[in-house]
Amino acid sequence: MAPAIDVRKTATRLSDGRQLIYFDTTAQLGRGAPAPPDRRRLPTAPADCALRYDPLLAAWVMYAAHRQDRSYRPAAADCPLCPSAGGRQTEIPASDYEVVVFENRYPALTASRGPAARVGELLATRPSAGRCEVICFTSDHDASFADLGRDRVGLVTEALIDRTAELSALPGVAQVYCFENRGAEIGVTQPHPHGQIYAYPFVTPRTERMLRSGREYARRTGRNLFDDVVAAERAGGTRLVRTGRHWLAFVPHAARWPYELHCYPLRRVPDLASLRPAERAELADFQLDLLGRFRRLFATPAPYVCGWHQAPARTGRRGFALHLELFTLRRGDDKLKYLAGSESGMDAFANDIVPERAAERLRKLG
Amino acid sequence: MAPAIDVRKTATRLSDGRQLIYFDTTAQLGRGAPAPPDRRRLPTAPADCALRYDPLLAAWVMYAAHRQDRSYRPAAADCPLCPSAGGRQTEIPASDYEVVVFENRYPALTASRGPAARVGELLATRPSAGRCEVICFTSDHDASFADLGRDRVGLVTEALIDRTAELSALPGVAQVYCFENRGAEIGVTQPHPHGQIYAYPFVTPRTERMLRSGREYARRTGRNLFDDVVAAERAGGTRLVRTGRHWLAFVPHAARWPYELHCYPLRRVPDLASLRPAERAELADFQLDLLGRFRRLFATPAPYVCGWHQAPARTGRRGFALHLELFTLRRGDDKLKYLAGSESGMDAFANDIVPERAAERLRKLG
Numbered sequence: 001m002a003p004a005i006d007v008r009k010t011a012t013r014l015s016d017g018r019q020l021i022y023f024d025t026t027a028q029l030g031r032g033a034p035a036p037p038d039r040r041r042l043p044t045a046p047a048d049c050a051l052r053y054d055p056l057l058a059a060w061v062m063y064a065a066h067r068q069d070r071s072y073r074p075a076a077a078d079c080p081l082c083p084s085a086g087g088r089q090t091e092i093p094a095s096d097y098e099v100v101v102f103e104n105r106y107p108a109l110t111a112s113r114g115p116a117a118r119v120g121e122l123l124a125t126r127p128s129a130g131r132c133e134v135i136c137f138t139s140d141h142d143a144s145f146a147d148l149g150r151d152r153v154g155l156v157t158e159a160l161i162d163r164t165a166e167l168s169a170l171p172g173v174a175q176v177y178c179f180e181n182r183g184a185e186i187g188v189t190q191p192h193p194h195g196q197i198y199a200y201p202f203v204t205p206r207t208e209r210m211l212r213s214g215r216e217y218a219r220r221t222g223r224n225l226f227d228d229v230v231a232a233e234r235a236g237g238t239r240l241v242r243t244g245r246h247w248l249a250f251v252p253h254a255a256r257w258p259y260e261l262h263c264y265p266l267r268r269v270p271d272l273a274s275l276r277p278a279e280r281a282e283l284a285d286f287q288l289d290l291l292g293r294f295r296r297l298f299a300t301p302a303p304y305v306c307g308w309h310q311a312p313a314r315t316g317r318r319g320f321a322l323h324l325e326l327f328t329l330r331r332g333d334d335k336l337k338y339l340a341g342s343e344s345g346m347d348a349f350a351n352d353i354v355p356e357r358a359a360e361r362l363r364k365l366g
Numbered sequence: 367m368a369p370a371i372d373v374r375k376t377a378t379r380l381s382d383g384r385q386l387i388y389f390d391t392t393a394q395l396g397r398g399a400p401a402p403p404d405r406r407r408l409p410t411a412p413a414d415c416a417l418r419y420d421p422l423l424a425a426w427v428m429y430a431a432h433r434q435d436r437s438y439r440p441a442a443a444d445c446p447l448c449p450s451a452g453g454r455q456t457e458i459p460a461s462d463y464e465v466v467v468f469e470n471r472y473p474a475l476t477a478s479r480g481p482a483a484r485v486g487e488l489l490a491t492r493p494s495a496g497r498c499e500v501i502c503f504t505s506d507h508d509a510s511f512a513d514l515g516r517d518r519v520g521l522v523t524e525a526l527i528d529r530t531a532e533l534s535a536l537p538g539v540a541q542v543y544c545f546e547n548r549g550a551e552i553g554v555t556q557p558h559p560h561g562q563i564y565a566y567p568f569v570t571p572r573t574e575r576m577l578r579s580g581r582e583y584a585r586r587t588g589r590n591l592f593d594d595v596v597a598a599e600r601a602g603g604t605r606l607v608r609t610g611r612h613w614l615a616f617v618p619h620a621a622r623w624p625y626e627l628h629c630y631p632l633r634r635v636p637d638l639a640s641l642r643p644a645e646r647a648e649l650a651d652f653q654l655d656l657l658g659r660f661r662r663l664f665a666t667p668a669p670y671v672c673g674w675h676q677a678p679a680r681t682g683r684r685g686f687a688l689h690l691e692l693f694t695l696r697r698g699d700d701k702l703k704y705l706a707g708s709e710s711g712m713d714a715f716a717n718d719i720v721p722e723r724a725a726e727r728l729r730k731l732g
Contacts, residue, residue: 052619052620053619053620054618054619054620054622056576056579056580056591056592056595057572057575057579058575059620059713059714059715060620060714061620061621061622061715061716062714062715062716062717063716063717063718063720065719065720108708120586122594122595122598123595123598123599123602123619123620177707177708177711177712179707179708179711181706181707186704186705186706186710187702187703196707198708198712200712200714202714204712204713204714205712205713205714206423206711206712206714209422209423209424213421213422213424214422217421225421226422228488229421229488229489232489252420253418253419253491254418254419254420254425254426254427255427256420256427305706305707305710305711307707307712325711327710336553337553338552339552339705339710340547340552340553340554340671341543341545341546341547341562341564341671342474342543342564344552344671344693344705345543345545345671345691346543346564346566346570346571346573346673347425347571347575348425348426348428348564348566348568348570348571348572349425349427349428350427350428350429350430350474351428352429352430352431353431354429355418357431
């Protein structure tokens with residue numbers, strides 16, 4: 001699938017060996033070869049990541065001890081995601097950029113070495129595989145995703161498609177997750193507008209459950225579960241927030257979060273790369289609009305998590321439906337939904353806001 | 367199983383019809399019949415709870431719109447969990463109490479009426495069943511669980527056993543979960559030392575997963591998964607924090623949280639009611655000790671969730687192992703572990719603190 005916009009990609013390495021890639025739409029930034037060097041002489045990036053298996057919950061947990069010391073909400077003047085300028089060297093050596101992606105300095109996942117887990121081992125540990133990348137949406141420290149222009153949103157999507165393809169091809173990678181955490185209330189350590197890309201060495205528990213539900217539904221009905229959920233939300237209408245020619249956004253029937261939106265293309269596709277140019281173009285409108293509504297929900301912009309659910313890289317691709325999930329844990333101007341005993345201890349969610357009421361509010365904010 | 371201590375139980379009703387039960391070890395509090403009345407004339411408690419099914423994640427979500435308006439961290443002088451005194455009427459009409467349990471005024475679960483879900487319905491809604499209760503551990507507003515005496519901890523356990531049995535017998539109840547949330551960082555709305563009891567109308571997703579893992583393990587090995595996990599932690603020893611004659615406490619091999627402790631009786635039992643007097647007695651020591659260590663982890667007491675995992679009320683009881691799970695989301699004096707994109711979006715946990723190091727720290731705090 002050809003990209004909808006012309007993207008110029010320039011790859012380089014930071015001084016500790018991490019990869020950094022500029023994604024530009026113009027030659028204006030003077031991105032020639034070689035790209036500007038990283039003058040910081042960083043020590044080699046740590047790689048003490050490991051995976052451990054929880055036999056009761058049947059899930060892998062990621063360990064990354066070096067992350068404990070990562071910087072936490074630095075002052076704007078020390079922002080590592082701004083361009084390098086005036087002698088100050090940041091993570092991005094260039095003096096300006098459009099969209100840039102680089103390997104996280106404090107990754108939860110790395111390609112590391114070590115003995116493999118033994119077959120049937122009860123308390124299994126294995127070396128990590130995979131990679132964590134950071135994607136900066138703009139060089140403007142004070143902006144947010146909702147401030148981006150349509151073209152920039154399109155460029156971000158092209159960058160995510162590129163990264164999903166490259167990371168999916170890495171040894172041991174099972175699934176690529178592109179997401180943005182926004183807001184201090186959910187623990188964002190860097191306020192500069194950015195997202196993250198996790199290349200997991202396992203299919204995540206959430207995706208595993210969706211795949212299992214889909215298989216069981218297909219066996220019982222002969223139909224695709226995602227298709228039927230989207231059709232039911234579309235037909236019901238009470239939870240719809242925006243409908244387009246190619247996309248649909250709704251508060252799901254059984255939303256877990258005070259305000260939660262799911263956004264599906266009307267044509268089921270497994271991943272971002274499968275979207276056609278017209279679908280990509282309308283997607284940018286949807287993203288800007290939906291994030292704008294979230295910004296206007298409360299007296300101050302709502303903190304949020306916004307993540308792309310794509311089919312796994314190798315198995316379980318058939319029948320999966322690409323979709324975006326956007327939610328906030330804020331339930332009022334000064335009230336948060338906390339994950340306490342029932343949610344954290346039993347995975348049983350209680351929600352104070354009825355989805356139809358949440359949808360009504362979000363519709364009015366359009 | 368006879369209780370290890372002599373408990374006097376006095377049940378009454380609050381003015382809106384909710385049940386309240388005093389658990390006393392002495393007659394000193396003058397608990398006669400009738401118990402002191404609630405003079406508040408509260409309106410009838412709301413019951414607009416409902417359950418909705420998420421077909422993708424195969425899980426029920428609880429809705430309770432009335433909870434949105436519940437009081438949030440009232441001033442100590444307005445604490446609804448203190449005894450009634452000096453003309454101020456609280457949730458507890460008596461002028462003093464040892465342990466008291468009452469139905470939550472803002473429950474996430476109630477016995478409510480409405481049409482049942484249709485078989486095979488894709489976006490199913492059904493009336494709620496179940497109940498949410500509050501348990502106050504002491505009338506001392508400023509205490510915490512770790513301050514209780516051994517006898518009081520024993521009385522709390524007897525009260526939980528009583529409530530588990532009564533709630534398990536209610537129509538539609540599938541599982542009873544007794545837990546304590548502690549600390550503002552996890553959203554505790556009332557600082558008065560108290561726990562909660564949720565009688566769910568479904569087996570929780572967490573417990574479902576444990577049961578499935580246990581079934582698959584038994585099929586593969588002919589053995590009990592819980593037994594083998596406890597035996598492996600005991601034999602390995604590197605993550606043990608405390609061992610007793612009847613109980614074992616360890617940081618699990620694949621802990622999700624910065625500091626997490628699991629506490630199992632060495633004799634596998636399905637629930638609290640099955641514990642023998644000697645096991646109940648040692649349990650009190652363990653609880654006070656482990657919570658004391660959590661209090662000393664950081665400059666200020668660690669916020670925590672502490673929950674009893676008991677076998678479901680009706681199905682899946684065979685092979686389940688009662689255990690306590692205690693964890694904090696704090697990872698440093700001023701750092702929290704947030705559930706952001708990977709955890710909230712994909713259920714994929716990353717932990718910065720290696721379990722052996724967490725166990726070492728917790729051992730030293732004994």
